[in-house]
Amino acid sequence: MEEQQTGALVRRCLAGDAVAWEEIVRLYNRRIYNLCYRFTNSPDDAQDLTQDVFIRVYKTMGSYNLEKGAFTTWLTTLTRNLLVDHFRRSKQDRVTDSIDAGLREEEDSLSLGDRLEDPRPNPDDRLASKETQKMVQMALARISPDLREAVILRDLQDMDYKEIATVLRVPEGTVKSRINRGRMELARLLSRNKRQAGNE
Amino acid sequence: MNKEPQNGMECSEFEALLAEALDDAVAAESRPAFEAHGTSCPVCGPMWQEAREGMLMVRGLAELEPPKNLVHNILAATSRKEATAEQIAEEAKLGWMERLSRSLKPGLGGLMHSRFAMSFAMAFFSLSITLTLAGVKVTDVKNMVEHPSLLRKNVVLGFTNVEAKVTSYYENLRLVYQVQAKVRELKKNTAPAEGSGGENRQQNRKSAPEDGGRPRPNEEYSVERDGSLIAQTFTWHEGARI
Numbered sequence: 001m002e003e004q005q006t007g008a009l010v011r012r013c014l015a016g017d018a019v020a021w022e023e024i025v026r027l028y029n030r031r032i033y034n035l036c037y038r039f040t041n042s043p044d045d046a047q048d049l050t051q052d053v054f055i056r057v058y059k060t061m062g063s064y065n066l067e068k069g070a071f072t073t074w075l076t077t078l079t080r081n082l083l084v085d086h087f088r089r090s091k092q093d094r095v096t097d098s099i100d101a102g103l104r105e106e107e108d109s110l111s112l113g114d115r116l117e118d119p120r121p122n123p124d125d126r127l128a129s130k131e132t133q134k135m136v137q138m139a140l141a142r143i144s145p146d147l148r149e150a151v152i153l154r155d156l157q158d159m160d161y162k163e164i165a166t167v168l169r170v171p172e173g174t175v176k177s178r179i180n181r182g183r184m185e186l187a188r189l190l191s192r193n194k195r196q197a198g199n200e
Numbered sequence: 201m202n203k204e205p206q207n208g209m210e211c212s213e214f215e216a217l218l219a220e221a222l223d224d225a226v227a228a229e230s231r232p233a234f235e236a237h238g239t240s241c242p243v244c245g246p247m248w249q250e251a252r253e254g255m256l257m258v259r260g261l262a263e264l265e266p267p268k269n270l271v272h273n274i275l276a277a278t279s280r281k282e283a284t285a286e287q288i289a290e291e292a293k294l295g296w297m298e299r300l301s302r303s304l305k306p307g308l309g310g311l312m313h314s315r316f317a318m319s320f321a322m323a324f325f326s327l328s329i330t331l332t333l334a335g336v337k338v339t340d341v342k343n344m345v346e347h348p349s350l351l352r353k354n355v356v357l358g359f360t361n362v363e364a365k366v367t368s369y370y371e372n373l374r375l376v377y378q379v380q381a382k383v384r385e386l387k388k389n390t391a392p393a394e395g396s397g398g399e400n401r402q403q404n405r406k407s408a409p410e411d412g413g414r415p416r417p418n419e420e421y422s423v424e425r426d427g428s429l430i431a432q433t434f435t436w437h438e439g440a441r442i
Contacts, residue, residue, distance in 0.1 A: 018279075025274050033266035047267055054274040136257045154219075155258040161219070176219040183222075183254030184247060190257060 006071040014061060025054055028072075031157070032079055038152045039083050041141035049086060053079045069166065076157065077167045080149060087145055139189040147182030154179050209237040214244045221248070222255050334358075
């Protein structure tokens with residue numbers, strides 16, 4: 001049903017309907033931003049990449065074949081290609097930061113207004129949850145890109161194995177194997193970090 | 201990893217089903233063997249536990265809210281691209297003159313005014329005349345632009361030509377002076393033999409003040425010597441006589 005609606009939007013967009021294009025952007029920008037953020041672990045990079053993705057979509061929408069596959073799969077494939085390009089470009093500059101450094105950055109980036117407006121009642125729970133989220137995100141950023149993208153597409157983007165195999169251009173068996181390894185690696189990294197945090 | 205089947209399942213089979221088992225999508229007939237293997241195998245049991253923990257942690261990540269200006273920025277960026285594409289399509293339909301004038305307008309709009317245009321025309325005219333007089337041809341310039349290595353060669357060639365012309369001019373001038381000097385020398389040598397001529401000149405000089413001090417026009421004499429005719433010009437000022 002959703003794909004049919006998206007198909008209609010794409011057709012209208014190809015016919016030059018600016019409203020349809022705006023609707024597509026509004027429908028998918030959150031999904032693409034999250035995918036980019038979880039992969040790059042940088043809000044600025046995620047924002048830039050999301051913009052790049054939509055500019056690319058806008059330019060190449062004519063090449064999308066409605067009958068060949070779902071629009072979401074096509075969009076995710078395009079995003080993944082840009083993420084891989086970005087990863088290769090930034091490979092030289094990348095420095096593996098510690099999880100603590102990431103936590104400090106997160107705390108600094110929160111304004112007083114944001115902290116006050118946070119609806120959760122218990123500040124301790126909120127802090128614990130935020131820290132856990134940040135630790136998971138940092139651990140995600142530390143596993144290898146092949147495993148990371150498979151885990152993100154499955155567990156955060158909720159794509160099925162077949163779609164992930166199409167996006168990553170690998171067999172389904174490889175997708176499952178990468179997802180398993182990625183999850184295990186994450187669990188190991190997090191338990192190691194918890195142990196280190198307990199010793200300090 | 202153990203390759204021996206435990207509870208009717210190998211470790212590789214267990215691993216292949218791991219992802220589906222975490223999604224609770226293992227077929228009913230495989231489930232008892234899978235669970236039994238996970239409980240008994242010392243490798244696969246912890247693997248199952250770790251994969252489950254990892255999955256729950258990642259799935260526990262909250263969805264992030266994109267920046268508020270993201271949609272606006274995307275729409276602005278794409279509409280700019282659209283405007284640019286339309287502009288390119290429109291420009292493709294125009295003639296080259298219109299395209300040229302449009303491209304000149306942003307920076308050189310003021311210079312297209314008639315006063316400036318006339319000044320440019322005059323400057324161009326002056327430059328072209330100068331170049332023509334200097335012997336520079338448009339084809340030479342074209343060749344020079346196409347083959348920069350010819351530039352030095354052409355400059356040297358031009359300089360040599362000009363130098364040859366100047367040298368030739370001065371050589372000719374020197375020859376003329378030499379001939380004139382020779383003529384004067386001959387005249388001086390022959391002057392004592394022409395006594396009557398000298399007396400005439402003295403008489404002329406003496407009679408000059410009688411004309412009221414007015415300078416007399418040049419007088420030309422023809423002196424025949426050795427069968428050749430030499431033209432001589434006398435002026436009132438001896439220093440200016442050639």
